[in-house]
Structure formats: structure tokens, C-alpha cells
Amino acid sequence: KDEGRGICRYYEPGMDSLVQGKQLLRADLRKALGRGELSLAFQPLMNFATGRVGAMEALLRWTHPQHGPISPDEFIPLAEETGVIVPLGAWVLHEACLAAATWPEEITVSVNLSPVQFRRHGLVEAVEASLKASGLEASRLQLEVTETVLMQNVADELEVLHALRRLGVRIAMDDFGTGYSSLSYLRTFPFDNIKIDRSFIADMSRNAQTNAIVRAVVELGQSLGVTTTAEGVENRQQMQELRAMGCHAGQGFLFSPPVPGSEVLALIERLGTEGCAAA
Numbered sequence: 001k002d003e004g005r006g007i008c009r010y011y012e013p014g015m016d017s018l019v020q021g022k023q024l025l026r027a028d029l030r031k032a033l034g035r036g037e038l039s040l041a042f043q044p045l046m047n048f049a050t051g052r053v054g055a056m057e058a059l060l061r062w063t064h065p066q067h068g069p070i071s072p073d074e075f076i077p078l079a080e081e082t083g084v085i086v087p088l089g090a091w092v093l094h095e096a097c098l099a100a101a102t103w104p105e106e107i108t109v110s111v112n113l114s115p116v117q118f119r120r121h122g123l124v125e126a127v128e129a130s131l132k133a134s135g136l137e138a139s140r141l142q143l144e145v146t147e148t149v150l151m152q153n154v155a156d157e158l159e160v161l162h163a164l165r166r167l168g169v170r171i172a173m174d175d176f177g178t179g180y181s182s183l184s185y186l187r188t189f190p191f192d193n194i195k196i197d198r199s200f201i202a203d204m205s206r207n208a209q210t211n212a213i214v215r216a217v218v219e220l221g222q223s224l225g226v227t228t229t230a231e232g233v234e235n236r237q238q239m240q241e242l243r244a245m246g247c248h249a250g251q252g253f254l255f256s257p258p259v260p261g262s263e264v265l266a267l268i269e270r271l272g273t274e275g276c277a278a279a
């Protein structure tokens with residue numbers, strides 16, 4: 001049986017089978033979209049000023065028919081290697097915009113973009129097409145990019161960022177602080193939102209240095225007129241410190257893990273009533 005062999009090779013120890021397993025997974029990923037194995041989960045970004053959901057981040061999920069759920073940290077790099085991330089990314093954009101069009105108007109949707117999508121032609125067109133097909137206002141779409149987007153060929157990729165901005169979408173810098181030159185990217189492109197990486201949030205209550213860095217990033221955002229969002233908020237103490245610092249929004253297990261699309265409206269309603277206070 002094909003499937004039996006697949007499992008066997010994937011779990012076999014040793015370098016060769018690991019490589020083979022990856023190759024099988026890569027091939028499976030190419031078929032995953034057509035087979036309906038992909039879905040989106042959504043995680044709320046709480047607006048600290050209103051205490052309500054400000055946005056939902058779309059996070060791609062793959063349930064492999066034999067191996068079960070596979071983490072995006074594992075399969076996104078494979079999709080990038082083969083270029084399959086381009087159609088997958090277009091699908092994510094399309095589905096995320098369709099979903100957001102059914103939510104209350106004040107709630108936006110945030111979509112992760114891969115650097116590979118920037119290097120291929122057609123990203124701006126794909127975003128435009130998703131907005132058009134869903135009828136979603138461009139201002140209700142935020143695109144999250146990591147700094148690796150601007151690592152090569154800066155001029156071309158900057159032009160794409162500006163073209164996206166001209167459509168009226170917001171651009172967020174994801175995982176801020178983890179790369180080599182987060183600061184110089186803030187100088188190169190005027191982002192709308194800075195998402196402070198969760199490694200800083202996890203450490204800020206224990207480590208005075210980290211706390212000072214988070215505070216400084218929030219203040220930097222304020223000086224630049226850029227909103228700041230804290231990733232990986234897991235407890236009340238973190239939320240309270242971040243709010244006191246003037247951070248605009250928070251995302252993390254304290255409020256909710258990512259949930260299936262079918263549960264989004266109920267979640268928005270629950271968090272809208274309870275607000276941040278319930279967390």
C-alpha cells in the first residue's frame with residue numbers, strides 16, 4: 001500500500017529516511033490543497049484600549065491523512081522550498097478575506113506572507129483579487145511580513161510593499177526583534193504595526209533588561225506613529241504590564257488559542273462581553 005510505505009519511511013530513523021520523509025511530505029503538500037486537507041484557524045488580537053477583539057490572525061493548518069496535524073513551522077519551509085507557498089498563500093488570502101467579510105465591520109483580518117510570495121510576480125494582483133472577490137474593505141486587511149522579506153533585492157521588495165500599501169491594506173512587521181536588523185527595516189519602510197516577538201513577552205516579567213527593551217519598542221512605536229502588538233501574552237501580569245506601557249494590542253493563549261473558522265463569531269461575542277477583564 002502506498003500509504004503504508006509513506007508512514008514507514010517517514011518515521012524510520014536515520015538521515016536517509018529523514019530526507020525521504022521530507023520528500024514525501026513535500027509531495028503530499030503539493031496535493032493537500034486539492035484534497036481539502038488545509039484549513040485556517042483564527043486567533044484574536046485584543047485591542048487594549050477597547051478591551052475587545054480588534055483583529056483575527058489567520059493561521060494555516062494542515063491535517064495530513066496519515067500523520068495528523070503538522071505544524072506550520074514544519075510545513076511552511078517545505079512549501080517555500082518547492083514554491084507551493086505561492087498557490088497556498090493565495091488560497092489563504094482568499095479564504096481569510098471571505099471569512100472576514102462575514103465578521104462585524106470593526107474587526108480586521110491579519111494574513112502572514114512568505115518572503116517567497118514577494119519574490120514572485122502577482123502578489124499585489126492576488127491581494128487585489130481576494131479583496132474584490134470577498135467585497136472586503138482594503139482597510140480591514142493587514143498583511144504580516146517578517147524582516148527576511150527585505151533581505152534580498154531590497155528595491156524590488158520595497159516596491160511591492162508600497163504597492164500593497166497603495167491598495168489601502170495595513171502592513172505589520174511580524175516577530176519584531178528576532179532578526180538581525182529590525183531597526184533598519186523600520187527606517188526603510190513605514191510599517192503600520194509592530195508585532196513584538198513572543199520570546200520578549202515570555203521573558204519580560206523575569207528579566208529587567210527584556211522589560212526595558214519591550215518598553216522601549218512600545219515608545220519607539222509611539223514616536224513613529226506605529227501601533228504595537230504583543231505576541232504570546234500568556235498571563236495577566238504580562239497583559240497588565242503591557243497595557244501600562246501603552247502597548248496597543250495583545251495576542252496569546254491568555255485570550256484564546258487559534259480556533260477554527262466556524263467558531264470565530266462565537267469567540268468574538270464571548271470576548272466582546274468579557275473583554276480583557278475576563279482574561
Ligand code: C2E
Nearest residue numbers: 059060072073076092112113114232233234251252253258
Ligand atoms: P506567527 O505569524 O508569529 O504566528 C503566531 C504563532 O504563535 C502561531 O503559531 C500561534 O499559534 C502561536 N501563539 C499564539 N499565541 C501564543 C501563546 O500565547 N504562546 C505560544 N507559545 N504560542 C502562541 P502557529 O499557528 O503554529 O504558526 C507558526 C508560524 O507559521 C507563524 O508564526 C507564521 O510565521 C507561520 N504561518 C502560519 N500560517 C501561515 C500562512 O498562512 N502563511 C505563511 N507564510 N506563514 C504562516
Ligand code: MG
Nearest residue numbers: 057112144174
Ligand atoms: Mg504572524
Ligand code: MG
Nearest residue numbers: 174175195231
Ligand atoms: Mg509572529
Ligand code: MG
Nearest residue numbers: 146174175197
Ligand atoms: Mg513566527
